[in-house]
Amino acid sequence: MSTADNVVPFNPAPGIARTHRGPGIAPAPGLSPEAIQGLDASYCGTLTGDMRALLQESCGLSVRGFGNLDFTGRCYPQEPIQVLRPCLTLAIDDEGRRWIGETSRQQGLPGPIWCVLPEPAVAVHVSDDLASFLDKLNASAHPGHLARWLRGLHVEAQRVWAWRQALASQSYDACRKDRGLSGWLAELPLHARIYDLRAPCEVRGWPYGVAGPDGRFYRCGRLPVFAVATAPSGSRWQQHMTRKAGTGEVLWPAVAASLAA
Secondary structure, three states: OOOOOOOOOOOOOOOOOHHHHOOOEEEOOOOOHHHHHHHOOOOOOOOOHHHHHHHHHOOEEEEOOOEEEEOOOOOOOOOOOHHHOOEEEEEEOOOOOEEEEEOOOOOOOOOOEEEEEOOOOEEEEEEOOHHHHHHHHHHOOOOOHHHHHHHHHHHHHHHHHHOHHHHHHHHHHHHHOOHHHHHHHHHOEOOOEEEEOOOOOOOOEEOHHHHOOOOEEEEOOOOOEEEEEOOOOOEHHHHHHHHHHHOOOOOOHHHHHHHHO
């Protein structure tokens, strides 16, 4: 856990309930304004006003049966899945699960919060922001509850993996009907699998391992809409234009030349 240079009482920070200092949860001390200012250069993403206020109250938490959560971004390695960056790695637990919070928002606390499991290779949406994640963690901190919550999360990841083909098909149909996503879909490699997590649902996660260790990841801006593909190949737009050329339809000379190359 990050060390602090200025010990302060643990009072409620924005979105962080006083109950988070209850049984099984021990807060680390807060940071001085100077120390927080020093985080700017190394902090991945936006260090918002709410996050600065939280760091003044506590630089992290120790949760019995879970491990240490770090709010500074200095304790754990950077998240390797680039489409989830910029993000704060809050914890890496004993099972190798990575708990991360996106830090692209210009205000508020980091979010959404993801649990990236190594097996099955699924990223599960845990909560919309850090405050709601800590609420869940606090509610599960009672004896026996935390293990049950973590098992439930693992079961959810297994369901995402088991339904990966059906989820990709449903997501593609939904995205294809959305005019705002048509350009993004056209640029994806052939046979890319799409996972649309915008709407809350019973199974909310995307199987990043579906294309194997060499899989490539794509995301539509900062939306929770992802795609997973194998080695680089032509895009859907290129496939469409190739079909046009095969039917003898007139193409722009530059397009025809590129397809023939």
